Amino acid sequence: xxxxxxxxxxxxxxxxxxxxxxxxxxxxxxxxxxxxxxxxxxxxxxxxxxxxxxxxxxxxxxxxxxxxxxxxxxxxxxxxxxxxxxxxxxxxxxxxxxxxxxxxxxxxxxxxxxxxxxxxxxxxxxxxxxxxxxxxxxxxxxxxxxxxxxxxxxxxxxxxxxxxxxxxxxxxxxxxxxxxxxxxxxxxxxxxxxxxxxxxxxxxxxxxxxxxxxxxxxxxxxxxxxxxxxxxx
Amino acid sequence: xxxxxxxxxxxxxxxxxxxxxxxxxxxxxxxxxxxxxxxxxxxxxxxxxxxxxxxxxxxxxxxxxxxxxxxxxxxxxxxxxxxxxxxxxxxxxxxxxxxxxxxxxxxxxxxxxxxxxxxxxxxxxxxxxxxxxxxxxxxxxxxxxxxxxxxxxxxxxxxxxxxxxxxxxxxxxxxxxxxxxxxxxxxxxxxxxxxxxxxxxxxxxxxxxxxxxxxxxxxxxxxxxxxxxxxxxxxxxxxxxxxxxxxxxxxxxxxxxxxxxxxxxxxxxxxxxxxxxxxxxxxxxxxxxxxxx
Numbered sequence: 214x215x216x217x218x219x220x221x222x223x224x225x226x227x228x229x230x231x232x233x234x235x236x237x238x239x240x241x242x243x244x245x246x247x248x249x250x251x252x253x254x255x256x257x258x259x260x261x262x263x264x265x266x267x268x269x270x271x272x273x274x275x276x277x278x279x280x281x282x283x284x285x286x287x288x289x290x291x292x293x294x295x296x297x298x299x300x301x302x303x304x305x306x307x308x309x310x311x312x313x314x315x316x317x318x319x320x321x322x323x324x325x326x327x328x329x330x331x332x333x334x335x336x337x338x339x340x341x342x343x344x345x346x347x348x349x350x351x352x353x354x355x356x357x358x359x360x361x362x363x364x365x366x367x368x369x370x371x372x373x374x375x376x377x378x379x380x381x382x383x384x385x386x387x388x389x390x391x392x393x394x395x396x397x398x399x400x401x402x403x404x405x406x407x408x409x410x411x412x413x414x415x416x417x418x419x420x421x422x423x424x425x426x427x428x429x430x431x432x433x434x435x436x437x438x439x440x441x442x443x444x445x446x
Numbered sequence: 447x448x449x450x451x452x453x454x455x456x457x458x459x460x461x462x463x464x465x466x467x468x469x470x471x472x473x474x475x476x477x478x479x480x481x482x483x484x485x486x487x488x489x490x491x492x493x494x495x496x497x498x499x500x501x502x503x504x505x506x507x508x509x510x511x512x513x514x515x516x517x518x519x520x521x522x523x524x525x526x527x528x529x530x531x532x533x534x535x536x537x538x539x540x541x542x543x544x545x546x547x548x549x550x551x552x553x554x555x556x557x558x559x560x561x562x563x564x565x566x567x568x569x570x571x572x573x574x575x576x577x578x579x580x581x582x583x584x585x586x587x588x589x590x591x592x593x594x595x596x597x598x599x600x601x602x603x604x605x606x607x608x609x610x611x612x613x614x615x616x617x618x619x620x621x622x623x624x625x626x627x628x629x630x631x632x633x634x635x636x637x638x639x640x641x642x643x644x645x646x647x648x649x650x651x652x653x654x655x656x657x658x659x660x661x662x663x664x665x666x667x668x669x670x671x672x673x674x675x676x677x678x679x680x681x682x683x684x685x686x687x688x689x690x691x692x693x694x695x696x697x698x699x700x701x702x703x704x705x706x707x708x709x710x711x712x713x714x715x716x717x718x719x720x721x722x723x724x725x726x727x728x729x730x731x732x733x734x735x736x737x738x739x
Binding site: 261262263282283284285286287288292293295299300301302303304308311312313315316319320360361364 | 614617618620621623624625627628629630631632633634635636686
């Protein structure tokens with residue numbers, strides 16, 4: 214469903230991505246792992262249109278994403294949970310979720326989506342009238358994921374959902390991601406927590422210094438010598 | 447001693463409502479777009495002249511001219527945005543503030559001189575048959591037009607608050623204030639949000655200008671003074687809360703009056719700036735803001 218071909222991307226004069234190619238198939242849970250500053254977040258920014266690539270192609274169900282304005286990409290069925298969640302802290306939990314269903318197609322089925330999100334994250338329903346800024350770290354992450362689901366995405370992009378969370382919470386969040394994927398949402402997961410991500414994912418790509426340096430099934434990469442020594446030792 | 451004091455404070459409260467209204471427009475635009483539009487006072491001045499001429503030439507009641515003044519300012523806002531401000535949306539926040547400051551100053555000079563050319567330097571005000579009417583409450587005199595202005599300011603801000611809280615578009619505006627990237631990821635077209643907030647700000651300036659032309663007076667160089675009041679109130683009230691900004695306006699109005707009464711009229715204009723500095727030093731989040739924002 215998503216095919217990225219030979220993407221180069223720059224921040225000003227600084228090249229951040231060098232010929233990135235990867236693919237995510239329908240129903241898959243794919244992980245993109247690598248160290249801090251490798252280009253994981255940049256790859257997501259290129260997919261969601263926040264950063265336009267200098268060259269290369271991004272296909273999504275026949276659309277060329279690199280030629281679509283950022284705010285229109287959501288409508289095509291791609292939703293991103295940004296790094297750190299970036300929830301709207303001054304607004305209520307419910308308002309955050311409503312904004313997730315901002316695009317016309319999602320707004321029509323808002324109430325259904327809300328039920329769905331509350332089923333996955335019952336905690337959000339309990340806190341729906343609370344100001345989002347008062348939530349705990351784990352709840353914030355749940356809200357960020359819930360908000361992204363409100364647009365009824367076909368492809369969900371997650372940027373470091375485990376960041377800053379206690380191990381027990383990370384386990385919970387990852388279990389929820391698996392559940393979301395099992396319900397038919399394709400997931401591209403970006404993680405620094407390599408072992409957990411590889412255990413979760415069907416397939417994974419390893420990125421370093423803006424280049425894809427390895428790929429394979431999660432299990433295969435887990436036993437891959439250079440990955441082991443670099444991330445899991 | 448007491449009665450003149452209370453009278454003074456009442457007048458301060460009435461003008462403070464207009465300070466608040468002027469500041470909310472400035473603050474809304476700044477919050478969403480990070481454009482510091484120092485020509486906001488000139489937009490207010492244009493609103494005042496729009497009402498003045500519609501009243502003078504067509505004889506329409508000034509409070510009824512509000513609707514046409516709002517439309518007029520929406521159009522001016524749209525033109526200015528497309529012509530000058532739209533090209534600055536992509537800049538980083540600090541550069542954006544600097545550039546809009548410069549553009550705003552230039553724009554305010556142009557608009558002032560345009561008004562001088564078109565309407566001369568005369569001070570004008572709208573005088574209706576009820577302009578002199580006053581009602582007395584507990585020995586304090588309240589000019590009817592100024593009280594009506596306060597009510598209109600309040601209603602306008604309530605409507606704005608409802609819009610921002612209840613509608614999807616309003617929520618999109620608030621989301622953009624917090625984080626434009628996250629807002630984009632929701633599918634919000636922030637270019638449109640920027641444009642909308644800018645013309646809304648211009649319309650609010652128009653309403654304030656109309657009210658000033660009825661209860662007070664207008665002239666081509668009034669704008670800078672009103673921008674200054676708006677900035678002081680913005681800092682007083684703290685960003686992001688309409689109520690806070692409005693109350694900030696009342697506080698400035700009353701403080702000015704009290705200063706005029708106890709010290710002298712010369713210090714009236716200074717006290718706001720003193721407040722401005724004190725707030726920035728000791729309570730930068732504003733009188734009513736929280737540290738987190």
